[in-house]
Amino acid sequence: MRRSPRRPLILKRRKLPFHSHEPAAAPSAARCVRIMDHPTMPGTQVVLIPKSADLQSVIGALSAKGKERGPQGPNRFILLSGAGSADAAADRKPLAEIKTLKSELERRPLNDSLTNIQWLEDMKSDCLGSSDKENHGAGRPAAQVNKKKMSDPHPGRPPYSYMAMIQFAINSNKRRKMTLKEIYTWIEGNFPYFRHVAKPGWKNSIRHNLSLHDMFTRETTQDGKVSYWTIRPEVNRCLTLDQVYKVVTGTVPPWRHSGLNVKAEPDCVPISVTPAVPPPCGRTSGSRRKQRLALPSTKEPVLFFPNSTFSDSDAASDVSGTEPVKHKPDSPGKDYSFKTPVKGGHLASSTPSKPGSWGGTPLTKGGRDVPDFSPIHTPSGPSVTPSREYASYSFTSTPFKELPLFGSPRDLLVGCGTPARRSLTEGLVLDTTNDSLSKILVDVSFSGMDYEDLGTGNLSQFIPDLL
Amino acid sequence: MRRSPRRPLILKRRKLPFHSHEPAAAPSAARCVRIMDHPTMPGTQVVLIPKSADLQSVIGALSAKGKERGPQGPNRFILLSGAGSADAAADRKPLAEIKTLKSELERRPLNDSLTNIQWLEDMKSDCLGSSDKENHGAGRPAAQVNKKKMSDPHPGRPPYSYMAMIQFAINSNKRRKMTLKEIYTWIEGNFPYFRHVAKPGWKNSIRHNLSLHDMFTRETTQDGKVSYWTIRPEVNRCLTLDQVYKVVTGTVPPWRHSGLNVKAEPDCVPISVTPAVPPPCGRTSGSRRKQRLALPSTKEPVLFFPNSTFSDSDAASDVSGTEPVKHKPDSPGKDYSFKTPVKGGHLASSTPSKPGSWGGTPLTKGGRDVPDFSPIHTPSGPSVTPSREYASYSFTSTPFKELPLFGSPRDLLVGCGTPARRSLTEGLVLDTTNDSLSKILVDVSFSGMDYEDLGTGNLSQFIPDLL
DNA sequence: ATGGTGTTTATAAACATCTTG
DNA sequence: ACCAAGATGTTTATAAACACC
Ligand SMILES: [Mg+2]
Ligand SMILES: [Mg+2]
Numbered sequence: 001m002r003r004s005p006r007r008p009l010i011l012k013r014r015k016l017p018f019h020s021h022e023p024a025a026a027p028s029a030a031r032c033v034r035i036m037d038h039p040t041m042p043g044t045q046v047v048l049i050p051k052s053a054d055l056q057s058v059i060g061a062l063s064a065k066g067k068e069r070g071p072q073g074p075n076r077f078i079l080l081s082g083a084g085s086a087d088a089a090a091d092r093k094p095l096a097e098i099k100t101l102k103s104e105l106e107r108r109p110l111n112d113s114l115t116n117i118q119w120l121e122d123m124k125s126d127c128l129g130s131s132d133k134e135n136h137g138a139g140r141p142a143a144q145v146n147k148k149k150m151s152d153p154h155p156g157r158p159p160y161s162y163m164a165m166i167q168f169a170i171n172s173n174k175r176r177k178m179t180l181k182e183i184y185t186w187i188e189g190n191f192p193y194f195r196h197v198a199k200p201g202w203k204n205s206i207r208h209n210l211s212l213h214d215m216f217t218r219e220t221t222q223d224g225k226v227s228y229w230t231i232r233p234e235v236n237r238c239l240t241l242d243q244v245y246k247v248v249t250g251t252v253p254p255w256r257h258s259g260l261n262v263k264a265e266p267d268c269v270p271i272s273v274t275p276a277v278p279p280p281c282g283r284t285s286g287s288r289r290k291q292r293l294a295l296p297s298t299k300e301p302v303l304f305f306p307n308s309t310f311s312d313s314d315a316a317s318d319v320s321g322t323e324p325v326k327h328k329p330d331s332p333g334k335d336y337s338f339k340t341p342v343k344g345g346h347l348a349s350s351t352p353s354k355p356g357s358w359g360g361t362p363l364t365k366g367g368r369d370v371p372d373f374s375p376i377h378t379p380s381g382p383s384v385t386p387s388r389e390y391a392s393y394s395f396t397s398t399p400f401k402e403l404p405l406f407g408s409p410r411d412l413l414v415g416c417g418t419p420a421r422r423s424l425t426e427g428l429v430l431d432t433t434n435d436s437l438s439k440i441l442v443d444v445s446f447s448g449m450d451y452e453d454l455g456t457g458n459l460s461q462f463i464p465d466l467l
Numbered sequence: 468m469r470r471s472p473r474r475p476l477i478l479k480r481r482k483l484p485f486h487s488h489e490p491a492a493a494p495s496a497a498r499c500v501r502i503m504d505h506p507t508m509p510g511t512q513v514v515l516i517p518k519s520a521d522l523q524s525v526i527g528a529l530s531a532k533g534k535e536r537g538p539q540g541p542n543r544f545i546l547l548s549g550a551g552s553a554d555a556a557a558d559r560k561p562l563a564e565i566k567t568l569k570s571e572l573e574r575r576p577l578n579d580s581l582t583n584i585q586w587l588e589d590m591k592s593d594c595l596g597s598s599d600k601e602n603h604g605a606g607r608p609a610a611q612v613n614k615k616k617m618s619d620p621h622p623g624r625p626p627y628s629y630m631a632m633i634q635f636a637i638n639s640n641k642r643r644k645m646t647l648k649e650i651y652t653w654i655e656g657n658f659p660y661f662r663h664v665a666k667p668g669w670k671n672s673i674r675h676n677l678s679l680h681d682m683f684t685r686e687t688t689q690d691g692k693v694s695y696w697t698i699r700p701e702v703n704r705c706l707t708l709d710q711v712y713k714v715v716t717g718t719v720p721p722w723r724h725s726g727l728n729v730k731a732e733p734d735c736v737p738i739s740v741t742p743a744v745p746p747p748c749g750r751t752s753g754s755r756r757k758q759r760l761a762l763p764s765t766k767e768p769v770l771f772f773p774n775s776t777f778s779d780s781d782a783a784s785d786v787s788g789t790e791p792v793k794h795k796p797d798s799p800g801k802d803y804s805f806k807t808p809v810k811g812g813h814l815a816s817s818t819p820s821k822p823g824s825w826g827g828t829p830l831t832k833g834g835r836d837v838p839d840f841s842p843i844h845t846p847s848g849p850s851v852t853p854s855r856e857y858a859s860y861s862f863t864s865t866p867f868k869e870l871p872l873f874g875s876p877r878d879l880l881v882g883c884g885t886p887a888r889r890s891l892t893e894g895l896v897l898d899t900t901n902d903s904l905s906k907i908l909v910d911v912s913f914s915g916m917d918y919e920d921l922g923t924g925n926l927s928q929f930i931p932d933l934l
Numbered sequence: 935a936t937g938g939t940g941t942t943t944a945t946a947a948a949c950a951t952c953t954t955g
Numbered sequence: 956a957c958c959a960a961g962a963t964g965t966t967t968a969t970a971a972a973c974a975c976c
Contacts (some may be wrong), residue, residue: 161967161968162968180938180939180940181938181939199969200815201818201968203938204817204970205938205969208941208969210939210940211941212942220938227939227940348667349961350674351668351946352667352671352946352947353947353948354946354947354948374966522969629943630943631941646962647962647964648962666945669945671945672945674962674964674965675945675964675965676943676966678966685964815939816937817938818938818939820972821972
């Protein structure tokens with residue numbers, strides 16, 4: 001049933017079909033929820049939800065409210081439930097809410113929603129100590145892989161893209177630079193999937209991602225002996241694996257913060273909260289893509305997380321600093337049949353697609369979980385028609401995508417020594433027009449909030465109210 | 468024998484094994500060849516070859532000369548045979564030379580060197596008029612594809628990458644913008660391979676390339692109805708298909724230049740010849756990659772071309788302006804088996820590779836032909852170690868890759884109304900240390916000539932001497 | 935000669951959004 | 956007006972070719 005784990009598996013911009021059984025939703029905790037119009041976006045309201053609120057009922061009430069005025073009424077809500085700047089992060093409630101929502105989702109045929117939880121459990125059981133149980137080290141004929149045994153025969157694939165994992169790896173190092181081998185080792189240490197079940201080609205993919213994405217650059221020592229991979233500081237959100245844990249679970253996992261390095265990651269992205277550039281005046285629409293719902297325009301960290309069953313984690317994540325785990329050469333001859341495209345007699349559509357074959361309700365189009373860890377994009381003209389006549393040539397002032405709006409990278413970095421986690425805030429975007437719900441991470445300090453659809457309202461002003 | 472045509476098929480940075488049978492090379496036409504030291508690069512000499520020279524013997528003589536002083540002597544030559552700014556381009560000689568060289572290469576088991584010629588012949592015979600011969604419109608069982616029949620049963624794949632073809636398409640339009648459909652149509656009209664033999668997935672690849680590469684941006688009309696794809700002018704070399712023809716063959720194919728649009732492409736790249744940024748002082752080495760031989764550092768148009776049998780072309784290339792050819796929906800059910808990876812019991816290396824299976828001499832590692840049409844890169848610190856101490860955090864002034872060195876795109880475009888073809892000059896790079904020969908296109912007007920290995924010598928001064 | 939590292943290209947695919955019939 | 960299907964756009968994954976060390 002489960003689709004091939006090595007298919008693209010887009011991990012972002014996923015929407016969850018919102019299961020609106022709203023009538024039963026009593027306003028149990030909705031009393032403390034504040035709803036206000038979005039400062040600039042028509043038809044959109046900002047909803048502030050304290051941590052103690054019952055998220056499930058809040059969403060139900062909002063959905064009903066959104067429809068009470070028919071299609072003309074506000075149909076889009078930005079839900080903010082304070083999770084950033086969590087110093088007294090002992091409240092476990094938000095996690096419970098999400099789990100509630102998740103269990104509801106699992107009642108539908110959402111294919112691999114279960115297997116995606118597996119990876120976390122595997123990580124806990126594996127990543128500290130070699131614990132050589134029965135796993136032959138990924139050297140097994142791929143026949144007897146009844147992938148439902150739930151023990152831990154094969155760790156599930158983590159829900160992070162290669163780009164995200166590389167960021168986790170590099171940012172876990174106190175100097176924020178790693179050799180290729182160290183990146184391999186860190187990922188293998190923190191995600192046993194890649195040590196045990198992934199084909200050796202995953203290292204090729206790591207290298208491919210390092211080269212492909214501009215956010216990763218290579219530095220070489222003066223003697224030219226070693227070369228380190230780094231993250232361009234202007235676009236480094238300083239995402240780390242434990243940060244993701246914290247935001248999602250509402251707790252700070254007691255891993256690091258204790259030992260030998262400078263606590264609180266030194267310098268990161270922030271870019272300051274100033275609007276910086278006047279919003280390109282939207283032009284109403286005209287540009288598709290750059291998803292309209294989940295924090296539009298460029299790239300906000302649209303975090304979603306399957307998880308659950310997680311609070312005590314103590315393992316993992318500290319293998320980075322000093323050559324950990326002792327990278328084993330590799331397991332010998334395997335066999336995985338492996339014919340990637342698989343198709344056969346396709347044709348017609350120019351976008352190849354898996355022909356289904358797993359009997360799922362076709363309207364359950366969304367269905368897995370979604371993170372996003374793309375680099376920060378400096379906003380600028382999102383290529384909204386230069387509004388120029390169509391004369392033969394007139395390219396002299398077309399707005400371009402990544403022309404920085406500042407003269408030097410130094411301008412970006414002054415006063416950015418604040419801890420990175422301040423910039424991340426959990427949020428939900430609910431759109432009742434299609435009953436979709438997206439969980440997002442709002443980078444409040446990012447100046448690009450004012451964009452296409454969200455207008456110029458800087459949401460950071462709302463955050464203090466939530467504490 | 469021929470490897471799968473749908474494998475990556477890297478089309479750039481290819482080297483030709485130089486077949487040095489040099490002793491027989493008499494100085495037949497070498498008398499008019501001028502050899503001079505490269506202004507800045509040690510061990511490198513610039514060789515000026517008039518069009519009338521016998522390229523074969525010149526290369527042989529140079530190879531001998533390069534080795535006459537042993538390994539210490541100059542072992543790298545930059546051969547320039549004037550082909551830029553060709554107004555009186557009626558001389559067919561250079562083409563003959565290249566054919567001579569090519570025929571020599573074909574004596575070795577260079578796999579598909581022959582099939583790569585096929586695409587041009589096919590283009591000539593097909594791309595004007597529907598000419599519905601026996602081709603059922605690509606709707607044929609892939610069984611009887613004895614791909615050696617040389618008539619024209621299936622056009623060979625053109626040696627251009629998707630990125631290159633998209634540039635050709637967009638630049639062929641007088642307004643330098645095209646809708647997606649127009650791009651499809653232009654490519655199908657100019658490269659029948661994609662109309663007849665390519666799987667429908669090629670359109671997916673086109674879209675993928677448009678999105679992936681920053682050089683392509685999308686503009687939308689004010690009403691938001693149509694959206695055009697354009698090339699960011701700062702990086703547009705204005706490469707066109709006929710430009711490639713001209714440079715390679717030494718003749719201007721009599722296609723365009725005549726009819727209904729403004730002759731001589733209006734505004735293009737040039738960027739002026741000023742060094743702009745002081746060369747990053749090389750640091751001797753330390754950074755691998757960014758090929759050292761064929762115009763180092765960023766991305767020069769390393770053109771190589773199989774061709775031959777070409778001079779009369781009159782078809783193709785003018786379908787762009789006004790909805791040509793009438794895009795046929797598509798051919799119905801086909802079958803091509805199509806299991807891309809093919810491997811089987813690989814393992815070991817993290818870079819997957821085709822297991823060979825085509826008995827070729829393993830030392831003939833190069834072997835096909837090579838173009839390169841990457842966008843212009845503004846030179847800047849090529850990430851040569853920021854020479855900073857390894858303290859915990861100190862990213863405040865790392866040199867980054869694509870921070871433009873200018874304030875506004877306007878600075879780039881003033882006075883760039885010169886015809887684009889002035890900037891392209893044919894050249895050869897010969898390295899006797901490994902007997903390799905690379906054919907390159909030198910963009911003389913590009914300021915990045917002064918780079919890692921080629922130093923600051925601006926070669927444009929040599930060009931006039933060749934005429 | 936081989937393997938590790940780095941760069942690019944090709945291809946398939948999952949989804950989102952927009953357009954059309 | 957709604958809906959289904961197709962066209963368009965964005966991103967990720969994977970394999971691969973090839974360069975250089
Ligand atoms: Mg990179
Ligand atoms: Mg693009």
